[in-house]
Amino acid sequence: MFQNSVQKNGRIISFWSDLWIGDKPLMYSWPNLYENESVKNCAAADRLIASENSSVLTWNWSNSPFSDADAAKLHRLTDSIREVRLSELSDKWICTGSPDGSFSVGSLRKLLVEDNAAVHDNIMEWVKWVPANCSIFFWKALQNRIPTRAELIKRNIFINDPNYCFCGDYEESTDHVFSGCSVTSQVWQRFCSWARLPPLFAFDFKDVAEFHSGCNLNREEEGVIKGLIMIACWCIWRA
Template identity: 35%
Template sequence: MHNRYITGTWLSMVKELENNKVQGVSLNLLFKVVVGNGRAVKFWLDPWVLPEPLLMGFPLLFALEKRKSCLVAKRVGFEGRWDWYRRPRSEAEIKEWRRLCRLLDEVSLNSNTDSWKWRGDEKHGFSVKGMKKLLIKEKDFSDKLIFKWVRWVPKKCNIFVWKAVMDRVPTMVSLQARNCFTGDVNCGMCNMGPESIDHLLCHCHIAIEVWNAVSFWCHTAPIFFFDVKDIVDIHKHVGAGKEKRKILKGIVWTTCWCIWKAKNDRRFNEIEANPVEIIHNIKSLGFLWFKSRSQRKGISWEKWYKFDVC
């Protein structure tokens, strides 16, 4: 597609197609026209007789063409007429002209309507799902974080932990970095260090007390984090069975949510952050969510409180 002849929103879409490539080929070149009557296909600008538009293969002739956006039907068949600024006369122009004539000798129009064909999957045709698979296939995710949601905790908890791991949570430090805040950036709970997501969930002394209490409640080795990314995999390293690890992962998510909520209560409602109260909220919310959202609906509060879940 020749960008000089496209404007506005369509230009942005064409640029996206050109910038994304599959096996070194721009996505826009994976669309090809199946020519019928030639009345909806641009002779120079659309890929119809070659995998790419003719302007790319015959740039000298394209420069001589008066009507750059002319249709195939105006250049091929009974209606076919050429409209040059001047006839091709240089050796290179004549060479291109002969090559184009040989190419067009194999073209014949018919009464069918012109249509587009997706070359990325000729068996099944175009679909958004197929396009997504094609693009993902080209990406290297070997160094990317794999984030699996916990089904029995609400979406808000999953989203919060996901955003926390990517450092997209509005802590004081991140707000200051975005020029959204110019005041005191110290932790809203302990007031003993800049409120980054790492400090809030991993290094704040109140958070550390909470994590120690959670590990004691769940009968695991002490839980601690160097940074927030450790949260995603901590359940794998606590020496528990498969089922218990799944439950513990949800409890870790719930703990993150309750710490965040306690910080907000301290900053906006002036409610003192109390580790004992946070632990109580973790157990209560965890029980409510686990009982109502998991397949273990028969679990009792007594068993949950003792973490007798397996």
């Protein structure tokens, strides 16, 4: 609900660990550069020095020289924040859930109501014979509450590599793990072939969770397929 704003003096905002530019902290956008930073809790003002036309960036690296790949990343990072201007005003928090950026009880209540509505949209019909740990995991996944690397990063937990370990191509999110990964797609392909079902084409996890309802099965058969998918998802996650 809150986000830092560094369009002030940058003396309080953490350059690497606070969210002040882009959609996530720089330590997650540029993990290799962050690892090479000597003063990891440095303020934005420690790295951004105002000049006449743009901000000059100063660094304090623990290792030098960089590899060619890291040098290219540093160049992109520098380009992305070169136009940031600091002022003499104090840093402040802004409330992203409020139109004017200020905190209010009403904006908090609206956020909680919207979040509660999203939870109710994911009400799940349980399958009795599925083990409890599989059922609970599946229910959490429907609400995007499982600890994927993408979700851990949102909670300011440092992850060296945000990509999914099976494919290494994209960030590990609930949707990618169970519907976007090429390895997972092969699992669903073989599952459908074994169960004599039509192919499972999923764009997100919800498509996987609702697959059983579009296979022209009776209620008992739907329950079996849904239960097997729940167990399969648990196995994919534990693999």
